[in-house]
Amino acid sequence: MPNDKLRPAPPVGIDIPPGYNEIPLGDLDTLMQTARPVITASVPDRMRDDVPDVLGTLHFLLATLAANNALYSGIGLHRTAEVSGRVAVSWLTVSSFEYGEERNPRLVLSELINVKAEKKSRGTLAIIEGPAVPILYFEWIEKHSVPVFASYPVTSDTPEVFQIEVTVPSADGTSIAVVELSAADPDIGPQYRGMILDMAASITFPQPPSDTGSSSLAL
Structure with a gap:
């Protein structure tokens, strides 16, 4: 989207579906300090030397989200429809x-x-009629380079991630809200289509309080 048109984040209301654990985007240094012993205790001994690198990468990703107007970030764990017990x-x-x-x-x-x-973006694109405004739906599979960690086995495979992006404009066209989903398993990714469209349909653009310029996210 054209960067010269983008300004600070307006408030939005949205329904976050169950199964997601919110990752705070505020005090990231404190979050990393809290997460470090938990992650260290949960990985095999051979991988513990890589925990600082993992936390550094996570800090960078979350800081980038916050700098790009992210109001919410969460990790979801859901049972799949096809395979019993598969998460x-x-x-x-x-x-x-x-x-x-x-x-x-x-x-x-x-x-x-x-x-x-x-930009020659490749994927499946559609305009879907929402309850109040049209919704721009875009879906694609993105390939990533293999992370380099000393304790992680080297592989020639290129990881693929299933991605969905939905963009919802306000009724007057002055604001947009963007919902993005990344699924680690491309085969399971299509199961999220309905959920993401339901989220898009729930988006509202409430007026911010007159005495403050802060943004909010109604859950």
Whole structure:
């Protein structure tokens, strides 16, 4: 999306589905200090020397989310529909942006589609009619380089992550909310489609309190 149009995060309301554990995006240093003994105790002895590197990477990712208007971040654990006892892991983020002048929300989505075309983004794209405004749905599989950790076995495989991004404009076109999901198992990823669309349909853009400029997330 065009960076020159993006300003601080407006407040939004959204329903977060059950099964997600929120990761606070405030005091990350304290969060890492709290997480370190828990992670250290939960991994095999041979992997404990890599815990500082893992925490450093996690700190960087969360700080990047916070700097890019993330209002919510959470890790989800869900039972899969096909295999009994199999647990699916996913990462969920919600962000919001002030986008531009008042206009038809369909024009906002049209512009965002053009930006994806200019970037040659590859995936499945659709406009879905929501209860109040249209929703831009984009789904793709992203390949990542293998992380390098001394205790982690070297593999030639390229990990694939299933990604969904839905963008919801406000009724006056001045703000957008973005819900992003990453699923570690591409085969399970499609099971999240309905959940993400339900989240998109629940989004509202309440007016911020007149005496404060802070943003909020109604859960």
